[in-house]
Amino acid sequence: MTGLLPIFILLTSLVPTAITFFLPQESYRLRNALNLGGAIAKVALIVTMLFSVAGGASYETDMALAPGLVLLLRIDALALLFVSLSASLWLLTTIYAIAYLGKKPEQSRFFGFFSLCVFATTGIALSGSLISFFIFFELLTLSTWPLVAHKQDAASLEAGRTYLLYALPCSTVLLVAIVWLESATGPILFTEPPDLSGIDPAGLRVIFALFIIGVGMKAAIVPLHGWLPSAMVAPAPVSALLHAVAVVKAGAFGVIRVVYDVFGVDRVAELGVGIPLAVMASVTIIWGSLRALQQTEIKKRLAYSTVSQVSYIILGAALASPFAVIGGLAHLVHQGLMKIVLFFCAGIYDERAGIRSIEGLNGLGRWMPWTSICFSLGALGMIGLPPIAGFVSKIYLGIGGLQAEAPWVLAVLGVSTLLNAAYFLPLVYRLWYCEAAPDVEVDENAPALVGPTVAAALAAVAAGLLAASEISPLGWATLIAERDYLQ
């Protein structure tokens, strides 16, 4: 029974996918019920597991493909961190998406691929072997394309093309890395550190670089980030999916797996590849912020902000000192919560007020108070204002930098915080302190859009306020770090 749990969790997204594709456009009720039901069932399953995994349990199920290809699904603490983030945000996004899409066309295709994306993300989280990770990683690549190109106009198709243009070469690089490594070690399972002695250090460094290119593209590491801002043409729920629930998270999660479970912290240090990775992450953090400053469209600015923020996770993973590990892992959740709030809000501004550019935000706080409060909370959290979640991540990363004897990390965090303030504060200022344009008349009477936004914002605040408790993202990250990586 317990061995089947990973499969049940996957089925909560796969069953809605399989049925939704065949539903006619008019079956709104059945489709919504299926997708919401799947999302709720998944959250429920995960909540029940949280307790047993906290007590030290893990669930496992495997299936042999051809020799060398082992499909292993495993629920451990790290898997659960990612899967509970993506599952709870999936639930919120589903509610939001149902309201956002209203009666727009092609909903069966949209929700079908949407659930497929979540299925793939769950698979990535639960993968216990390198090859199952790759299989789900690629499934995610493919199922995201129809969502990015969903509107089927020239701009969307172009964005979809850009996405594949980045994704497919990088996944080829990832495959080469996996094949190269596994040709020497046999199938790699995340539970047992592989014996890498068959490959010389120079070769291992190259393989590590190939791995980082392969998974780093999804995490939008500079210079592999170009697809993310251009994917902004997609509908708002898709942006939420790309930025918070699934895609960039899968990339960051991949980096964590590669550093900790494929190579191992010691080997990474021995090869001397951790610091270069940290430097890359730092460059991405600064570059993303600088580019965000130059954007005049809300969603574009948010997109570059993601480029910058996701690399905090990678920075933490690369530094590999105790506090950095914990901060990076916690930021996986924190960034997701805050970013989904911001994108939900951007979607509401667009949908309910037709506002996409930053100037349009002037004075909206009065007209759309709920949305604007959430947006402000998300933005302040991103800057790192206590007690919102982002603050906790930054503190931990900073201390982690000192522990790893890389004090320059403090400078990176400092500059980044200043830049964050520089590109987020003007938005908040405009919302509350600028005069609204005279013709603005909007209302935010859309509970199904605002509700999930408020819930996510509350979660982001709670993650910061309750950081000391065991069940907070930080508490869970500490548990993972103590259990698996810091013996």
Added chain:
Amino acid sequence: MSALVAVLVAPLIGALAAVALPGRSGRIATWVAIVATLAAAIMLAASVISQGMPRLAVGSWEPPVGIVLEADGLSIAMIVMTALVLTAAGLTARHMLAGDTKGPRIAFGFWPLMLLLWAALNAVFLSRDLFNLYVGIELLSLSAIGLVAIEGKPAALTAAIRYMFFALAGSLLYLAGVVLIYAAHGALDIGLLATRLPAGTDPFALALMTVGLMAKTALFPFHVWLPPAHGGAPAPASAMLSALVPKASFVILLRLWFDVMPDQATDAVLVLMAALGTAAVLWGSLVALVQTRLKLIVAYSTVAQIGYLFLVFPLAGGTSVDQPWAAGAWNGAVFLALSHGLAKAAMFLAVGQWVHVRGSDRLDEMKGLAKAMPMSAFAFALSSITIVGLPPSGGFTAKYLVMTSAFAAGQWAWALVMACGGLMAAAYLYRPMAVIFGRADLSASRLPSRSQQAVPLALAGVAIVLGIASAEPFETLAIGRPQAAEEGL
């Protein structure tokens, strides 16, 4: 044993009946033959898996006098794949030919030729005699050429004649090799030849046969006949030609180099074969990228995919033959042949339905088809996944196996060829995907029904399943190959 005979005899009788019986009864006979052959293929596979390899000395004459039919893992894998593809092609052809004004005339030739092609393919997969293989492959070429020319269009006729030139030249070279071998050893049975004492003429004979078979497999630079022939034939015919016909001559090549004369396999020759394969991958993909007709894109993709198959020779033959990675490379190549067969047939059938609706296979005519025909569009997408080699699909399993072998053998270049080939395939298949996904109002009146669209979708689905449930097919392929049974890496 009876299934072994039935997979050969049922399609032959069906072909005769389809010609001899008039009208409705001819059609019924055709479908009885199709169903019977499909059932026989599945029964044969089941009996090989459960009871081991059946062997039949025709007329009870043992070699060297008589000829032997034998089904091993490779045979039944190819026979089952063939049965699935041909049944699907038949189901699609039934609707497509019915709506055509020239229908009756084309149908008169189509069904007998298809059944002859089926018999010939099964004969090639089962024969253990070099001359018998020649007969099989000759019958195969002739029925294939007939199918190319069946609509009687001038372009198709030209393509058929060019095909015939290559096919006949290939046959002659192969036959010359057979004669040399018979002169030197007095035997043509593969089992006997495997234990022969090498003769001075062996290298020359093997070279002649290999070049002849390469021409029939359409390996670069002998591929020039393939795109016009496969692009010009009616879609169900293209599906069979692209998915199955090159595989038959490839299987003979496998048997020649791994069973008959493994001793002749020097590294230089094997590398040359893989180099030609590499050229095929690169050239086929590049040319597919610039085509403006959809069927030609799919046809050039076949040229490229055939190239991959030849990477098996240096990785599993010659000095690699008893290395741990040989099994992976050999199985990977066969997996590739199987999944390409299924996916390419699905692709041609889906494209055929679009061409039937739009009246042309120009790429810009395909706009909006994803909305009008979602299931066949999905079939095209799934087969693209297999052709590109993305997980989870048979194509991916194959690619993983071959690439790991290449790295383990220290022959990285072949792994990079696969990686680049996959990327180029993604590029040339993305173009049609993006076009059909584009928005356009298609008020076309007669769209194929859902059940018709389900046919290519089912084939493409099998290619995907081959990647998910790959353990059993993998074990099956090891039947009759002691060295492959060892788990390699």
